[in-house]
Amino acid sequence: MSAVLQAPADPLADWRVAAEPYYRPVGDEVAQFQDAYALRLPLLLKGPPGCGKTRFVEHMAWTLGLPLVTVACHEDMAAGDLLGRWLIDADGTRWQDGPLSLAARHGALCYLDELIEARPDALTVLHPLADTRRVLPLERNGELLAAHPRFQLVVSYNPQPGRDLRPATRQRFVAMAFEAPPVPAQVAILVHEAGLEPEQAMRLVGLAERARALDEGAQAALSMRMLVRAGQLMAGGMQARVACELALVQAWSDQPERVQALRALADALYP
Amino acid sequence: MSAVLQAPADPLADWRVAAEPYYRPVGDEVAQFQDAYALRLPLLLKGPPGCGKTRFVEHMAWTLGLPLVTVACHEDMAAGDLLGRWLIDADGTRWQDGPLSLAARHGALCYLDELIEARPDALTVLHPLADTRRVLPLERNGELLAAHPRFQLVVSYNPQPGRDLRPATRQRFVAMAFEAPPVPAQVAILVHEAGLEPEQAMRLVGLAERARALDEGAQAALSMRMLVRAGQLMAGGMQARVACELALVQAWSDQPERVQALRALADALYP
Amino acid sequence: MSAVLQAPADPLADWRVAAEPYYRPVGDEVAQFQDAYALRLPLLLKGPPGCGKTRFVEHMAWTLGLPLVTVACHEDMAAGDLLGRWLIDADGTRWQDGPLSLAARHGALCYLDELIEARPDALTVLHPLADTRRVLPLERNGELLAAHPRFQLVVSYNPQPGRDLRPATRQRFVAMAFEAPPVPAQVAILVHEAGLEPEQAMRLVGLAERARALDEGAQAALSMRMLVRAGQLMAGGMQARVACELALVQAWSDQPERVQALRALADALYP
Amino acid sequence: MSAVLQAPADPLADWRVAAEPYYRPVGDEVAQFQDAYALRLPLLLKGPPGCGKTRFVEHMAWTLGLPLVTVACHEDMAAGDLLGRWLIDADGTRWQDGPLSLAARHGALCYLDELIEARPDALTVLHPLADTRRVLPLERNGELLAAHPRFQLVVSYNPQPGRDLRPATRQRFVAMAFEAPPVPAQVAILVHEAGLEPEQAMRLVGLAERARALDEGAQAALSMRMLVRAGQLMAGGMQARVACELALVQAWSDQPERVQALRALADALYP
Amino acid sequence: MSAVLQAPADPLADWRVAAEPYYRPVGDEVAQFQDAYALRLPLLLKGPPGCGKTRFVEHMAWTLGLPLVTVACHEDMAAGDLLGRWLIDADGTRWQDGPLSLAARHGALCYLDELIEARPDALTVLHPLADTRRVLPLERNGELLAAHPRFQLVVSYNPQPGRDLRPATRQRFVAMAFEAPPVPAQVAILVHEAGLEPEQAMRLVGLAERARALDEGAQAALSMRMLVRAGQLMAGGMQARVACELALVQAWSDQPERVQALRALADALYP
Amino acid sequence: MSAVLQAPADPLADWRVAAEPYYRPVGDEVAQFQDAYALRLPLLLKGPPGCGKTRFVEHMAWTLGLPLVTVACHEDMAAGDLLGRWLIDADGTRWQDGPLSLAARHGALCYLDELIEARPDALTVLHPLADTRRVLPLERNGELLAAHPRFQLVVSYNPQPGRDLRPATRQRFVAMAFEAPPVPAQVAILVHEAGLEPEQAMRLVGLAERARALDEGAQAALSMRMLVRAGQLMAGGMQARVACELALVQAWSDQPERVQALRALADALYP
């Protein structure tokens, strides 16, 4: 663990993307991201969980040669969790950058996932970084950190009725909407990610599409990620019907009616 | 206590399962767990308290040769309780892994019990560990911990109307449903765990089945665990009727009507 | 105070019960406690304040030769208050067991009074200690403490409508119900504890019985403890009517009507 | 300030009552206090602010030769504020008793004012000290403090509809009710405390009695303390009518109607 | 900054009033303050913001030759913010008095502004200081501080429906009511404070009087302080109408109707 | 990072405005700011986000030769975040000014953005600094900081129904109202800031004006900042219609109807 305690030669070493992440584009999103990055405009990705936002960001980080620092936001996240703090450790006291200041200082892509979970005030620290000033006041360190020229800010969240970012935060971002990929893309992803045969993949996508038609909750919840997991279990040798039970039916809901409805669909497709 | 203060040779020594735990399977759950483990897919066990989830996980840890690190979740649990912290102790300052980082670093089965009690934000730290990335950002330690290849994540909770995991958390798990074992299994468990004679065990299971028919609360509450306790008191020499009073009637409820109802059943079976 | 700062030879010295506590049994509770202790099953005592639960536990600790570590639960009690913490004191930093870990480590009877006042999450730490595992994870100390073979857990609370333990906590205990002792026992206790003459004691118990018939609140509140206090004042030379005013009437309520009602009874008995 | 940092020879020096406090008894309260003290029964004084409870306690402390440690309770008071804590100060770390442990350790009268303002859980620490055990568990100091034989606990509060102590706390005390002294006592107190002529004092008491008849709020609020202040201003040379305006009218209320009503009474008496 | 870190020769040096503050009396308030100070009775000043309370206190501090320690109360103010704390600074640990203990120890006038904003419990620490005892228990310092003979306590707040001090706090103060000065005084203050010509001052006061007639909110809000600011801008060369827009209209409200109403009055007086 | 840890020669070095910020005046705001600054009257800028308030302040700081210390207020901001604190860092303990004390001590323009987000109590610390006293009590440092003669305080917020500053805070400021610049100014800003051709800029402003007519939300949200971003994407080569989708449509709202309405306008203007 000594490597951790010394000032590392490359402070972003842990956050470099090691291998090219598989990403199947579903539109012009790659070019749009590049245009925004050319101007260093902060980006907001909107869409339900499991629809490929994180994978897309990983892909873009790899493509642009940027280290990727990811933060999963939550309502207990304080400004200090993003900005850093003074730590007392085995070598005495030292300033430790948080993920945001680390990325801004050394020039990484900083990706804040589920931004809407964060308390509005924790997001206020983004304001001077996300407008033309591109600075981050680190009050506890007595420092006004100017962002590295390569630094880029990307955030994402799943839009939900009744919850919104404050306008002053929101209007600092250029936004892109994501949703479940079209059926052929779903099949291709399943073949690549789960290792299913195309035909198996198509049947599974067929089940998902019917299930998503059940209700709105299903539409949001039965994500690409869940399909990939079901596919992996099948490819790993589990009986298809059982894999659906574990990865889709039980994973989807605890409510008896919803469980029944999805089970009926699964029974029909995997008799 | 000096052993505690030195870096232990085997940091998981305390958490190895010492002897094979008795577990009576009630279906295909053992094979399903193994299939999910082969792919290292995180597992969610759903079911009421005392129905055997913890015992099942102990059994699987033993079977797979994995140390078992258990965490009972509660609403005051902060992310730091899972991830670890810098401690000041008799040897100076040192980083101490939390149960989750300990298990992820050294390759244990990490079992989070009663997941639904935890605040959603404490669960957000599970996200990067529970998807294809299998990493745990330890921000306070300035470290991005890649999970050990043998590391496996299992969680459980008792589904309750009106409480649910956030979809982004939930869809990262493959799920299995548990409930009270079938009657013959209950009898077998009582014989093994409490040391009752089969006939005694059957009478006790009979009482439980009738009691569970009383109302929904009883169904959830009169668990296998309570039966085992009643059985142990009987096997230890306490009069059966008194053992029921202590381990079932009084332990079940404080409400006079419910106490009366259960008492009537006990009176009938143990006159 | 130096004795406090050194590791004491007998860490439970303070908590040994010095002399046999007077306890007048009111049923089979002594044998039932012993049966549960033989199996080390955790015990839950239910009943209103002042009805003898604490005295009973003191008695059993003396009888079983166990030191008694008592904790009065309250809603601000955190897990660390039960489990212990790292302290910085005059001798440097050292780990200090909390009452629960102290009792579990060295083999005492640990009595948690008014359990229902504690926040549910503080009680979650009891779970692995109160089932067949009998272990206490001390995360801050990096230790999985296995309970001493003689360790026993006893808890108590006063059942109140609308407040209950979580089922997962509750079903880990074998339960016994307590209430005010029968009249002859009350008299005997008053004679022994307050030093009253039997006739004086009977008159006081008579007042209490009539007062308890007033309403439910009185039934719960006019406890054995209050009678003992009234009796002590009388035995100490205070006029009986005045002793009732101080120890019963004013101590019972601030509401004018209730005060009047009880005063009328006292006036009748002690004219 | 060095005296503060060294362990003082007499830890209660600051809290000894220097001179005999003037107290005019209004009934048998002095003898009743002495009877309760003979048995070391904890005392609860009930009554509105400013009616003489604190002065009575000071008087009794002087009479019994006990140092007096007073604590004004408030809703932010934590258990540690009563029990003490480890402090880091110029001489290193040291344990510092809180007012309650100080009084219990060295044998003082501990007076908790406005007990009802404290959070119920802070009061839970009083339980073992206020029953036959007379011990105070100082968990942070790893100590079970046995109370000094001379230690006495007295608490007070102003009963208010809808607020009450928990029964488990309340029934540990013997209670005495206080209210405004009778008119002759009021006059005597004014003469002694404010230095008024008896005739001046009678006129002021007359105003107060009429004002208290206005409404219930006035009855509680126009306390002996306020009369003493008005009397002091008069005795100091301020015009009587102006002294009433400052010490009674404006001090009593901000509501125009109430101010008018009291002013009318004052105008009538001091034309 | 070294002067800060050494114990200063005169601990109240910063708080001495350097020059005689201009104050125009509006009644007998100066004599009344002096009478209360002669008896060291704590004073409560009631009135809307900006009506001259602070200036009056500054004036009295100068007149009486007392240093003035001012505290602006707020709902996050804890008892420690008034009483002091142990600090770790460059010279090691040391006790630092808070503003209240500083004033009480060395004999200053302590002025607590906007007392009603403070949490009731923070005010409880005032009780023993504000009655005949005149002591301040500094529990964290293990000290019972007796107030300096010259120490005086003054508090103020703006009475608001539905908010009140607790009676136990309130009845410890002698109270004086403040409101906007009469018109001639307003003119005189404007001439002195803003440097306006009397005629200019009278026109501005005329505007204010008409505006205060608009509604109750205006009455409270259009304070002497705002008039002084408008006057200063005019005297500094800004066009009168524009000065009113900035210092009165826009500063008064964000609501379009209120802004329009005040603007109409300003247009009429400064066409 | 050593420069951070030493007391810097020029403590405001980071906060000097490096180059003249482009600002297009829309009225007399520059002269009004200068008049208020001549008297050092605190200024309050009211207006929606993105309408140019920050840029205006940057411009004035440059014009007046003042360093600019900016603070984005949020509801978790405590008084200590403005005033400073004692820090333990690699060089030992040292006092670190917060942004407000830094600016007040050394003579900068301090700009508090989104003041209304701050908790009222955090704003109480502004009171003595924002009236004629111009002092800042730094209680934790035991210091009464007199503001530097050049120090100026400016705050801003976006007025919203139902939220207001407390009168005692508000009446300490002279206020100016901001809104979206007039159309020609918008065009000029777009040409300068985004590098658009005037004709492109006019079309974009035309779209914005029509969109702002949609509803009130749009009026507030479609700010100058968003137009500049859309213009930058266009000038960077992105197709105009796509740039509107990302920088205006998706960035504006997640609600389908609003997205449709704005999209229809964009389709009409960029067919």
Ligand SMILES: Nc1ncnc2c1ncn2[C@@H]1O[C@H](COP(=O)(O)OP(=O)(O)O)[C@@H](O)[C@H]1O
């Ligand atoms: N367009 C895509 N290309 C490749 N994989 C995808 C794509 N969309 C979804 N996936 C799969 O779905 C999983 C979940 O996607 P992820 O990016 O983590 O979702 P989100 O960040 O939106 O919650 C990924 O691990 C990947 O297997």
Ligand SMILES: Nc1ncnc2c1ncn2[C@@H]1O[C@H](COP(=O)(O)OP(=O)(O)O)[C@@H](O)[C@H]1O
């Ligand atoms: N299938 C089973 N095999 C063996 N023992 C069981 C089984 N189910 C329940 N038990 C018994 O019930 C007790 C409670 O089960 P446990 O696994 O702790 O429940 P849960 O984790 O669901 O709350 C166990 O200690 C064991 O004695």
Ligand SMILES: Nc1ncnc2c1ncn2[C@@H]1O[C@H](COP(=O)(O)OP(=O)(O)O)[C@@H](O)[C@H]1O
């Ligand atoms: N069965 C009993 N035997 C002896 N004393 C008793 C008994 N029941 C109650 N008491 C008396 O009542 C008092 C209060 O009982 P305690 O055990 O403290 O009550 P609880 O713990 O239920 O609140 C004891 O101090 C004792 O004097």
Ligand SMILES: Nc1ncnc2c1ncn2[C@@H]1O[C@H](COP(=O)(O)OP(=O)(O)O)[C@@H](O)[C@H]1O
């Ligand atoms: N019986 C009494 N004898 C002497 N002084 C009294 C008496 N009752 C009230 N006082 C006067 O009233 C003041 C307030 O009484 P205090 O004891 O502080 O009230 P409480 O504690 O009930 O709020 C005292 O300072 C004293 O001047």
Ligand SMILES: Nc1ncnc2c1ncn2[C@@H]1O[C@H](COP(=O)(O)OP(=O)(O)O)[C@@H](O)[C@H]1O
């Ligand atoms: N009677 C007065 N004499 C002199 N100046 C006054 C008077 N009343 C108000 N002022 C002016 O009004 C301003 C605000 O008064 P201040 O005492 O700060 O108000 P408050 O403390 O009531 O909020 C002062 O700075 C001063 O210029």
Ligand SMILES: Nc1ncnc2c1ncn2[C@@H]1O[C@H](COP(=O)(O)OP(=O)(O)O)[C@@H](O)[C@H]1O
């Ligand atoms: N009057 C103006 N002159 C120059 N640029 C302006 C003007 N008004 C707005 N802007 C542009 O709009 C952007 C947002 O303005 P800003 O001052 O940050 O808004 P606010 O502080 O009101 O939220 C600026 O970066 C700038 O490009």
